[in-house]
Amino acid sequence: xxxxxxxxxxxxxxxxxxxxxxxxxxxxxxxxxxxxxxxxxxxxxxxxxxxxxxxxxxxxxxxxxxxxxxxxxxxxxxxxxxxxxxxxxxxxxxxxxxxxxxxxxxxxxxxxxxxxxxxxxxxxxxxxxxxxxxxxxxxxxxxxxxxxxxxxxxxxxxxxxxxxxxxxxxxxxxxxxxxxxxxxxxxxxxxxxxxxxxxxxxxxxxxxxxxxxxxxxxxxxxxxxxxxxxxxxxxxxxxxxxxxxxxxxxxxxxxxxxxxxxxxxxxxxxxxxxx
Amino acid sequence: xxxxxxxxxxxxxxxxxxxxxxxxxxxxxxxxxxxxxxxxxxxxxxxxxxxxxxxxxxxxxxxxxxxxxxxxxxxxxxxxxxxxxxxxxxxxxxxxxxxxxxxxxxxxxxxxxxxxxxxxxxxxxxxxxxxxxxxxxxxxxxxxxxxxxxxxxxxxxxxxxxxxxxxxxxxxxxxxxxxxxxxxxxxxxxxx
Numbered sequence: 001x002x003x004x005x006x007x008x009x010x011x012x013x014x015x016x017x018x019x020x021x022x023x024x025x026x027x028x029x030x031x032x033x034x035x036x037x038x039x040x041x042x043x044x045x046x047x048x049x050x051x052x053x054x055x056x057x058x059x060x061x062x063x064x065x066x067x068x069x070x071x072x073x074x075x076x077x078x079x080x081x082x083x084x085x086x087x088x089x090x091x092x093x094x095x096x097x098x099x100x101x102x103x104x105x106x107x108x109x110x111x112x113x114x115x116x117x118x119x120x121x122x123x124x125x126x127x128x129x130x131x132x133x134x135x136x137x138x139x140x141x142x143x144x145x146x147x148x149x150x151x152x153x154x155x156x157x158x159x160x161x162x163x164x165x166x167x168x169x170x171x172x173x174x175x176x177x178x179x180x181x182x183x184x185x186x187x188x189x190x191x192x193x194x195x196x197x198x199x200x201x202x203x204x205x206x207x208x209x210x211x212x213x214x215x216x217x218x219x220x221x222x223x224x225x226x227x228x229x230x231x232x233x234x235x236x237x238x239x240x241x242x243x244x245x246x247x248x249x250x251x252x253x254x255x256x257x258x259x260x261x262x263x264x265x266x267x268x269x270x271x272x273x274x275x
Numbered sequence: 276x277x278x279x280x281x282x283x284x285x286x287x288x289x290x291x292x293x294x295x296x297x298x299x300x301x302x303x304x305x306x307x308x309x310x311x312x313x314x315x316x317x318x319x320x321x322x323x324x325x326x327x328x329x330x331x332x333x334x335x336x337x338x339x340x341x342x343x344x345x346x347x348x349x350x351x352x353x354x355x356x357x358x359x360x361x362x363x364x365x366x367x368x369x370x371x372x373x374x375x376x377x378x379x380x381x382x383x384x385x386x387x388x389x390x391x392x393x394x395x396x397x398x399x400x401x402x403x404x405x406x407x408x409x410x411x412x413x414x415x416x417x418x419x420x421x422x423x424x425x426x427x428x429x430x431x432x433x434x435x436x437x438x439x440x441x442x443x444x445x446x447x448x449x450x451x452x453x454x455x456x457x458x459x460x461x462x463x464x465x466x467x
Binding site: 031 | 353355356360
């Protein structure tokens with residue numbers, strides 16, 4: 001019988017981590033967090049909650065592992081191809097009118113979406129005047145994103161996504177395959193800046209014309225979602241765009257009335273500045 | 276046995292026909308909210324909700340994150356997300372790794388609902404060719420929930436329900452043709 005981490009224990013743990021390390025997970029949705037913490041607890045074979053708690057309080061390296069393991073890092077290139085098709089046809093032509101394009105991928109995980117964006121910018125002839133910022137709370141995934149090396153086994157799926165997104169080149173031209181790894185072209189990585197950033201505690205760091213944050217907000221409670229929406233709003237130029245995951249919405253957010261949705265995709269345009 | 280506060284139906288290959296057979300007995304005043312976790316294939320991915328809605332007067336609704344779980348509705352797990360349930364009886368969505376090669380995974384939702392609803396949960400596992408859902412049923416049973424399995428002899432693909440029968444102390448083993456009546460009986464639970 002495996003010991004279950006109860007919600008009360010989870011709350012104790014979250015308070016510990018905030019006090020000890022300044023990382024605040026207390027406004028993360030509990031059900032998902034409980035699964036992730038339970039998974040780690042089982043994986044690392046702790047005999048009791050007390051020992052798990054003690055280790056986390058006293059071993060900063062183990063806390064680092066905790067952050068790496070409890071955050072969800074599932075992503076793929078050109079996920080939801082119709083979303084990228086809309087970016088190509090409706091959003092990039094508008095961004096093309098700017099002398100310089102700044103894009104923020106908030107919660108970018110291992111960077112697959114940043115590389116996807118660089119590819120479509122390149123094909124639109126805009127990459128040379130673009131800068132793509134990729135941020136995540138987890139330092140390990142940021143290191144991976146910087147390297148731009150992904151499993152070759154994924155390339156067939158990504159190539160299919162690419163074609164469905166309206167790509168007409170040969171997708172394999174963007175990477176060099178070596179055994180089981182695919183390294184993406186340095187012409188893409190040269191326009192990317194990766195950094196750790198915690199949406200809970202860090203503030204806005206620049207102004208952007210496009211912010212993408214897909215499948216991150218589903219892990220946050222409503223109150224934290226609102227805070228993050230305010231950071232995005234503050235970081236977005238007037239008439240800039242905010243893109244969310246396929247099941248996320250701006251609808252119930254405090255900034256909703258100043259944004260207009262673009263077609264059926266989860267992309268909103270800021271139509272008024274905050275007053 | 277008091278009336279359950281949530282019913283979850285999990286199904287994979289061969290389960291869609293069974294679900295379509297059950298739906299007509301669910302009406303808008305049905306007292307138990309129903310959540311359906313179906314392994315989808317891309318063939319009916321886009322029009323599943325419409326297909327289901329054509330068979331019932333009750334509201335068919337894809338799960339939205341943070342949405343409260345209310346009676347009178349039949350909630351459907353969206354393609355490619357796990358469905359979780361929070362302590363305050365609202366839904367959460369989760370895009371983490373597949374479980375049993377599946378997202379949505381039936382095990383993930385059964386287990387999470389078991390934590391929140393305990394003895395107020397009833398879970399039904401239907402036809403399928405995968406063991407997803409069996410471990411979850413075991414967990415639900417351990418928390419006092421009611422476990423119902425489609426009789427494997429009446430399943431198009433018997434692997435999943437058979438596995439459940441082998442592993443879990445099932446409360447009700449119901450042939451496919453009796454499932455609509457069984458569901459209808461939930462409204463007047465407990466059975467006389």
